[in-house]
Amino acid sequence: MQSWAPSSVLVTGANRGLGLELVHQLARAERPPRYLLAGCRQPESTRAQDLMNLAKSFSNIKVLKLDVDDYGSIQECAAQIEKILGNNGLNLLVNNAGVGPGGALNEVTPESMMNSYRTNVVGPVMVTKVLLPSLQQAAWLNDEFKAAVINMSSILASIELFDNKIGITYAYRASKTALNMVTKCLANELKPHGIICASMHPGWVQTEMGGEKAPLTKEVSVRGTLQVLSTLSAKDSGSFLDWKGQHLPW
Ligand SMILES: NC(=O)c1ccc[n+]([C@@H]2O[C@H](COP(=O)([O-])OP(=O)(O)OC[C@H]3O[C@@H](n4cnc5c(N)ncnc54)[C@H](OP(=O)(O)O)[C@@H]3O)[C@@H](O)[C@H]2O)c1
Structure with missing residues (x-):
């Protein structure tokens, strides 16, 4: 069976870190997406320079303004996406922005809890909700499933694998655990539409978030993640996978 090569992809938080590397590797893939949509909250800022430079080299990359904390921004971005894709629909949504x-208990604040919930949970739900017609369109156009939502989660979300040596970060862990529940809900609700949904742990990776001590490079993590995505099938919907394709416990 030939591996899946989605013809339209949206990556949120694509200006740096894993999001940028996803766009980078998808653009250079053997069968690159026809439409490679890179969501970024401030395309005009210096933080988006690398993404803008990449977009100059690949005509399929379209950089779109998208702040996942802002419902108006999500709606505007979705309208642009519909225009760009026409009747083609969106095959793959990667909710990567995070x-x-x-912060342990002595450091956590109401703001840090709410901010991480807004970006890591509310954002992916609202982006998926607003893009559902495009995802459905892509699923209808294919004989078998081929529309998917991937939520970038973390092994730190796993209650079963809880390890306090890694640090008790209330805001981050709780938000990613909530995101995993979102994955389960979406997998169930979207199944009749032929859209699959899974949570993905990319490994501990050298990015601004992961820090310098992380053992994995972005290149290796994203190569693994894309390999896993290329073999996704309906049986994986509602799963929590890592970048090597292993199933993680909730
Ligand atoms: N790195 C790791 O070790 C690791 C491990 C497990 C899971 N993950 C997950 O993988 C994903 C990517 O992580 P990363 O390591 O690449 O993080 P990162 O280097 O900190 O990058 C985060 C990205 O998210 C964007 N973002 C944040 N808030 C946003 C918003 N409201 N709207 C749109 N974009 C927003 C950032 O944009 P700005 O530049 O505008 O801030 C940036 O592009 C995250 O969901 C993270 O939780 C990472």
Whole structure:
């Protein structure tokens, strides 16, 4: 069976870290997406420079303004996406944008809890909700399933694998655990539409969030993640997978 090569992809938080590397590797793939949509909250800022430079080299990359904390921004972005894709629909949504505030009980604040919930949970739900017609369109156009939502989660969300040596970060862990529940809900609700949904742990990776001590490079993590995505099938919907394709416990 040939591996899945989605023809339209949206990556949120695509200006740096894993999001940028996803766009980078998808653009260079053997069968690159025809439409590679890179969501970024401030395309005009210096933080988006690398993404803008990449977009100059690949005509399929479209950089779109998208702040997942802002419902108006999500709606505007979705309208642009519908225009760009026409009747083609969106095959793959990667809810990658995220924030990773640290903090044990003595450091956690109402703001850090709410901010991480807004970006890591409310954002992916609202982006998926608003893009559902495009995802459905892509699923209808294919004989078998081929529309998917991937939520970038973390092994730190796993209650069963809880390890306090890694640090008790209330805001981050709780938000990613909530995101995993969102994955389960979406997998169930979207199944009749032929859209699958899974949570993905990319490994501990050297990015601004992961820090310099992380053992994995972005290149290796994203190569693994894309390999896993290329073999996704309906049986994986509602799963929590890591970048090597292993199933993680909730
Ligand atoms: N790195 C790791 O070790 C690791 C491990 C497990 C899971 N993850 C998950 O993988 C994903 C990517 O992580 P990363 O390591 O690449 O993080 P990162 O280097 O900190 O990058 C985060 C990205 O999310 C964007 N973002 C944050 N808030 C946003 C918002 N409201 N709207 C749109 N974009 C927003 C950032 O944009 P700005 O530049 O505008 O801030 C940036 O592009 C996250 O969901 C993270 O939780 C990472």
